[in-house]
Amino acid sequence: MHQTIIxxxxxxxxxxxxxxxxxxxxxxxAKGALAHFDIEHQxxxxxxxxxxxxxxxxxxEKGIIHTIPTADNSIRYALCKDDCANGHHHDDHVHFMCDSCGTTYCLDHVTVPQVSLPNGFTVTQTDVIMSGKCMKCV
Amino acid sequence: MHQTIIxxxxxxxxxxxxxxxxxxxxxxxAKGALAHFDIEHQxxxxxxxxxxxxxxxxxxEKGIIHTIPTADNSIRYALCKDDCANGHHHDDHVHFMCDSCGTTYCLDHVTVPQVSLPNGFTVTQTDVIMSGKCMKCV
DNA sequence: TATATTTTGCAACGCTGTTGCATTGTATTA
DNA sequence: TAATACAATGCAACAGCGTTGCAAAATATA
Structure with missing residues (x-):
């Protein structure tokens, strides 16, 4: 593990x-995403x-972690999957934030559906943020 | 117009x-969504x-406007459609933020696609935030 | 118009995030 | 391994966002 880090x-x-x-x-x-606050305390x-x-x-910048926009106006960060370094826009997964425990999950295996936009709009990034109760808080 | 406001x-x-x-x-x-900053200046x-x-x-709280989570960590607000007052979760439209001019659009007629989640997750709200170039900035 | 209720402005505060600069730590070369 | 070049850190200070408490002003009620 320690070797992995280095x-x-x-x-x-x-x-x-x-x-x-x-x-x-x-x-x-970490099980979910971390905010600056979490890191400072942990x-x-x-x-x-x-x-x-x-x-x-x-x-x-190095593509080791990526940011997640959240409804509560605080930037959260999560590890990127191994090979998602340069040029990757992270279009490929959904984020879920639990209303009860606050944990933010990267749902890596849930793919973001295609959304068709009006003429003239060009999309470079799509973020899907879902909220509700996670499996631990049902 | 003034009467509408009152x-x-x-x-x-x-x-x-x-x-x-x-x-x-x-x-x-306003054509798009407004941040506190915009309102303070305008x-x-x-x-x-x-x-x-x-x-x-x-x-x-009254359901006159709703918040839009954005990638740049600033809360934006947009008018709700007339009848979206109470109990409405605003699951029904996509937000688009232009990387060039910064305008945030509510794409009311683009519906949020269904996303199926792992067992145990319950969804109460889905936000889709897309970014790229809007029709004016292509 | 007089009274009760809301809303406003002010002051102060905490949190988040950034910048400049001196100090410390890391990497590099001999 | 030691000397040097380079990068990262800590500190201080700052700007912006958002909140709270309280007195003053504006609004609604009768």
């Missing part, structure tokens, strides 16, 4: 630092807020 | 105030920020 960082030409290792580890153990106040923001930015 | 407020049992009239008017003239610094926030909240 490999991932190296593969993306990132230098190995404590914060990057720790934050990547949090994502690997990392035990070990790193500066700014470092966390910058690490998240770096991970997004 | 009617709408009365129909929703809201007292007629300057800010409510002005903000509702802005929505009626109303010409006439009202306090707090008043705008509270007015928007009130309008959302």
């Amino acid at each position: 490999d991932t960082l190296k593969r993306n030409q990132l230098s190995i630092t404590d914060s990057r290792k720790k934050i990547l580890e949090l994502f690997l153990h 990392s035990g106040a070990e790193f500066d807020r700014v470092t966390i923001y910058r690490t998240l930015q770096t991970f997004v | 009617d709408t407020l009365k129909r929703n049992q809201l007292s007629i105030t300057d800010s409510r009239k002005k903000i509702l008017e802005l929505f009626l003239h 109303s010409g610094a006439e009202f306090d920020r707090v008043t705008i926030y509270r007015t928007l909240q009130t309008f959302v």
Whole structure:
């Protein structure tokens, strides 16, 4: 597991630092998506807020994680699948946010249906955000 | 037009105030969705920020406007269609945000496709947010 | 018009996210 | 391994969004 983390960082030409290792580890153990808030608390106040923001930015740029728009106006991040690095728009899965426990899931195996738009509109990205109760909170 | 505004407020049992009239008017003239920022500027610094926030909240509660989650983490609001007041989850249309001009459209006539979820998940709301170029920016 | 009720504006606050800069840590080369 | 170049971190400060409490002003009611 620990080797996976270092490999991932190296593969993306990132230098190995404590914060990057720790934050990547949090994502690997997380069941759903994480917000900055979650990381700040789960990392035990070990790193500066700014470092966390910058690490998240770096991970997004490298395609290690991706952002999820949410209705509650807070950016959430989730791990990308292995081979989704460059040029990938993440058009391919649905996000689900539980109203009860707040957990955000990436439903990787549910594909986003095609939506036909009026003439003149060109689509580069489609996000589907569903909310309701997850399997644990029914 | 002015009468429409007052009617709408009365129909929703809201007292007629300057800010409510002005903000509702802005929505009626707006082509797309509005963010708090837009309203604050378009109303010409006439009202306090707090008043705008509270007015928007009130309008959302009454079902006059609805919120749109966006990828850039800023809440946007758009007018609801006439009869979409209570209990309506706004499952029925797609939102489109133009990467060039930033305009957010409610595509009322494009219906949200059904997405089947894994067992145990219950859906109460589905938001589809598409981005790309709108008809004016192609 | 007088009274009760809402709404507004102000001040203050907390949270999110960003930037600049000095310091520290990591990678690289000999 | 040590010296150097480079990148990441922490700190301080800042801007923006959104909320709350309370007194003043506006609206509705009778």
